[in-house]
Amino acid sequence: MVDVEKSHFDKVRRFPWYVTLGFALMMVLCASFCSMNFDPEAKFWRAVARERQSDLTETRERVGDGPLIFLGGGSSCSFSLHPAVLEEVTGIAAVNLGGSAAMGYRYLTWLATKDAREGDFVILHLEPDILCRSGAWGSSLAAKVGGFHWEEQGQRGAFAQEIFENPWRDPLAALKPGAKFLGALTAKFLSGRDLYRYQISDLEPHGVLTAHVQQPNADIEPFTPMVQWLDDQASRDLRFLAHYAREKKIRIFYTLPWECFEHEALAEQRAEHAHYLQKVSQYLPILDDEMMGALSDNSMFLDTGFHLTPEAGKLRSQLLGEALRRHLELKE
Amino acid sequence: MNFASLTFWFSLIGAFTLLSLLRFLLRGGFVDRWAFIGLSLFLLGMESLETVAVFLWVVGVGYLGLKAHGRWSLVLVGCLLLVPLGYYKYSGFFEQVFLGREQRLRLLIPMGLSFYTFQIFSFVIDSRREGLDRPCFLDFLNYASFFPQIVAGPIERRSDLLPQVQNLSFGLKRKDIEDGLPWIVLGLFFKLVMAENFALLGDELRSFSTNSLIVWFDALFFAFRIYFDFCGYSLIAFGLASCFGIKLTLNFRSPYLARNIQDFWRQWHVTLSRWFRDYVYFPLGGSRVRLWFVNVCIVFLLSGLWHGAGWGFLIWGLLHGVAVLVCALSKKKRLPYWLAWSLTMVFVTVSWIFFKESDWRIACQKVEALAFLKGYHLNASAILACFEGPKTALLAGFMAVLTVAVFVGEFFSQRKSAAYGLLLNRWVQLLLIAAICFFSPTRESAFIYFNF
Numbered sequence: 001m002v003d004v005e006k007s008h009f010d011k012v013r014r015f016p017w018y019v020t021l022g023f024a025l026m027m028v029l030c031a032s033f034c035s036m037n038f039d040p041e042a043k044f045w046r047a048v049a050r051e052r053q054s055d056l057t058e059t060r061e062r063v064g065d066g067p068l069i070f071l072g073g074g075s076s077c078s079f080s081l082h083p084a085v086l087e088e089v090t091g092i093a094a095v096n097l098g099g100s101a102a103m104g105y106r107y108l109t110w111l112a113t114k115d116a117r118e119g120d121f122v123i124l125h126l127e128p129d130i131l132c133r134s135g136a137w138g139s140s141l142a143a144k145v146g147g148f149h150w151e152e153q154g155q156r157g158a159f160a161q162e163i164f165e166n167p168w169r170d171p172l173a174a175l176k177p178g179a180k181f182l183g184a185l186t187a188k189f190l191s192g193r194d195l196y197r198y199q200i201s202d203l204e205p206h207g208v209l210t211a212h213v214q215q216p217n218a219d220i221e222p223f224t225p226m227v228q229w230l231d232d233q234a235s236r237d238l239r240f241l242a243h244y245a246r247e248k249k250i251r252i253f254y255t256l257p258w259e260c261f262e263h264e265a266l267a268e269q270r271a272e273h274a275h276y277l278q279k280v281s282q283y284l285p286i287l288d289d290e291m292m293g294a295l296s297d298n299s300m301f302l303d304t305g306f307h308l309t310p311e312a313g314k315l316r317s318q319l320l321g322e323a324l325r326r327h328l329e330l331k332e
Numbered sequence: 333m334n335f336a337s338l339t340f341w342f343s344l345i346g347a348f349t350l351l352s353l354l355r356f357l358l359r360g361g362f363v364d365r366w367a368f369i370g371l372s373l374f375l376l377g378m379e380s381l382e383t384v385a386v387f388l389w390v391v392g393v394g395y396l397g398l399k400a401h402g403r404w405s406l407v408l409v410g411c412l413l414l415v416p417l418g419y420y421k422y423s424g425f426f427e428q429v430f431l432g433r434e435q436r437l438r439l440l441i442p443m444g445l446s447f448y449t450f451q452i453f454s455f456v457i458d459s460r461r462e463g464l465d466r467p468c469f470l471d472f473l474n475y476a477s478f479f480p481q482i483v484a485g486p487i488e489r490r491s492d493l494l495p496q497v498q499n500l501s502f503g504l505k506r507k508d509i510e511d512g513l514p515w516i517v518l519g520l521f522f523k524l525v526m527a528e529n530f531a532l533l534g535d536e537l538r539s540f541s542t543n544s545l546i547v548w549f550d551a552l553f554f555a556f557r558i559y560f561d562f563c564g565y566s567l568i569a570f571g572l573a574s575c576f577g578i579k580l581t582l583n584f585r586s587p588y589l590a591r592n593i594q595d596f597w598r599q600w601h602v603t604l605s606r607w608f609r610d611y612v613y614f615p616l617g618g619s620r621v622r623l624w625f626v627n628v629c630i631v632f633l634l635s636g637l638w639h640g641a642g643w644g645f646l647i648w649g650l651l652h653g654v655a656v657l658v659c660a661l662s663k664k665k666r667l668p669y670w671l672a673w674s675l676t677m678v679f680v681t682v683s684w685i686f687f688k689e690s691d692w693r694i695a696c697q698k699v700e701a702l703a704f705l706k707g708y709h710l711n712a713s714a715i716l717a718c719f720e721g722p723k724t725a726l727l728a729g730f731m732a733v734l735t736v737a738v739f740v741g742e743f744f745s746q747r748k749s750a751a752y753g754l755l756l757n758r759w760v761q762l763l764l765i766a767a768i769c770f771f772s773p774t775r776e777s778a779f780i781y782f783n784f
Binding site for chain 1: 506509510511513514517525529532722723724726727730731757758761762765766768769770771772773774
């Protein structure tokens with residue numbers, strides 16, 4: 001057999017090492033520029049964040065020293081919780097700061113708590129999947145939308161090893177667009193389709209989103225057993241969050257998003273959710289309702305099995321407001 | 333020690349800088365070798381302290397074993413060397429097979445255990461067989477712990493690696509870096525662009541059904557994934573070692589271009605094949621005994637078992653053993669290259685199903701699905717329906733084009749007797765760097781062979 005290694009070193013002409021590394025650095029910068037600027041999903045959520053920030057400033061001015069309710073979570077929160085209804089029921093002004101579940105729960109909780117002051121309420125409407133699945137605490141999308149500083153919250157709650165490993169990993173991974181993303185974007189661009197399914201015009205006052213796409217047969221899930229009741233990392237982060245809330249004197253609650261399931265799966269799914277809520281309640285108080293996060297009427301959903309129609313969203317917000325009011329009355 | 337993770341590269345650069353500074357302060361010949369040991373053990377220790385402890389046990393036993401005289405003391409050393417491997421890798425499986433107990437919680441195998449155990453084993457045997465002197469402990473430790481190859485090979489022999497580590501210099505020379513860098517770039521391209529995207533495709537296929545197309549896609553994606561994953565790792569290891577002036581064995585030589593299974597095993601995981609040949613096949617009598625075919629089957633069964641404790645791995649090994657026998661018996665019938673290559677690829681791809689599936693019954697179901705014509709619906713909508721969405725189908729198309737391009741590159745390189753030579757061309761390298769930055773997915777995963 002030919003001595004391939006030797007023949008290579010003799011034959012192959014190479015660039016000086018600094019040319020190769022310089023080119024690699026240049027490509028990293030180009031890829032990160034593309035990734036940050038041409039990702040329509042990140043662009044959309046950045047625009048939403050800007051709009052919501054001005055909405056929050058206005059609401060703060062309106063209520064003066066009074067408390068505020070911050071609603072945080074994935075897209076189920078953005079589409080399904082109506083601050084105006086909550087204010088009507090509880091008498092406390094509210095703002096919706098929901099993002100997308102793809103951002104990971106650490107960014108979403110940071111987004112919901114970063115502007116909360118003493119006396120404010122934070123309601124986390126996080127999809128169970130991101131608290132149960134390992135490694136769903138952060139994502140490249142969060143890094144593209146929120147930059148790097150949101151990692152601080154995780155660092156304070158994490159163990160030393162995680163501080164060493166994690167803080168820069170996802171933001172740096174975000175710098176790569178990826179073949180799947182580039183292919184899909186090119187195909188959409190060439191076919192003249194919308195680059196992202198939601199537009200900034202879908203954003204309503206107080207931060208609620210609505211979809212102009214309606215799929216009457218939204219994803220109806222069969223019974224879906226949870227991977228685990230609560231991920232270990234998520235448990236540590238929730239423990240930290242509870243500690244953070246006590247320190248800052250803000251009141252943080254957890255509530256389960258409504259999701260569409262097959263009618264036959266309801267009882268079993270609700271029992272599954274009850275177990276999950278029991279785990280979460282070790283760290284945060286729960287605001288629940290009789291639905292226990294599982295519905296079977298798909299006409300209440302918009303384009304996915306997590307996004308409620310405006311009418312269903314208002315009902316959900318009313319029930320949530322009542323649960324909060326009951327909780328406060330009990331406390332008093 | 334995941335070469336595809338940023339943690340590894342930052343740790344390597346940090347530790348190397350620190351140790352270089354230390355080396356500068358404590359000038360002396362022995363410092364270089366200590367510095368290398370420090371670097372290797374630090375990188376191994378990042379995985380866990382247990383990993384280092386197990387490694388030191390195997391090294392300690394191996395070194396003491398070099399003093400062993402007589403057959404029985406050598407057998408004892410061999411058994412002691414295999415204790416960690418037996419405990420971590422096989423205890424659960426054998427408990428299930430022989431005691432009929434359900435497998436306990438699967439133990440996490442310390443990183444690189446199978447590789448360095450085999451390497452040290454070969455060192456002990458070679459030293460005894462050839463009557464070679466025991467090297468000093470420092471050199472032996474460097475031989476066993478050299479960080480580019482400790483985790484997943486190549487499994488180097490005493491005569492290849494020891495003389496090189498005895499002259500190690502803990503410094504970087506421009507020529508060495510420029511020799512190693514193209515291999516690292518190619519390895520990163522194989523791992524981050526090819527293997528990771530094939531992994532993504534495998535995850536986004538619709539779940540298993542009797543649809544033969546899905547089974548084909550699943551098997552093909554895994555076949556490409558495992559090749560690019562392991563070959564990528566080996567090329568990075570080769571490049572990293574070159575940067576420090578050490579020449580390792582090229583563990584892969586375009587095995588998917590092989591025209592038969594015998595060639596395939598000469599080109600796939602070269603050092604493991606050589607290990608089994610030199611330490612199992614030849615001692616059994618090789619092809620000189622009447623029952624040589626039994627020897628072949630034993631070698632491949634052991635090779636399957638080396639990869640993992642499970643029936644799937646054993647079946648995979650046995651299938652390859654039988655295929656090698658068939659090839660050996662039909663040597664005189666020479667098929668045209670394209671036909672021989674196609675048959676080899678089909679066999680290799682289908683056999684990976686047993687390797688991938690932890691439950692051999694599911695693997696059998698999948699192979700059965702491939703055999704029945706009624707499961708095939710060859711039209712565009714049926715093909716699209718295999719994927720979870722149009723984005724995934726688009727990615728599959730893109731990866732098909734990229735794979736063909738890579739294999740064409742490998743083919744022409746091989747014709748010039750220089751494995752991967754065309755892909756090491758400096759202009760191609762720039763394209764590969766751009767591809768790594770733009771086409772690798774955002775998620776990060778470990779190398780498949782870390783599990784072995």
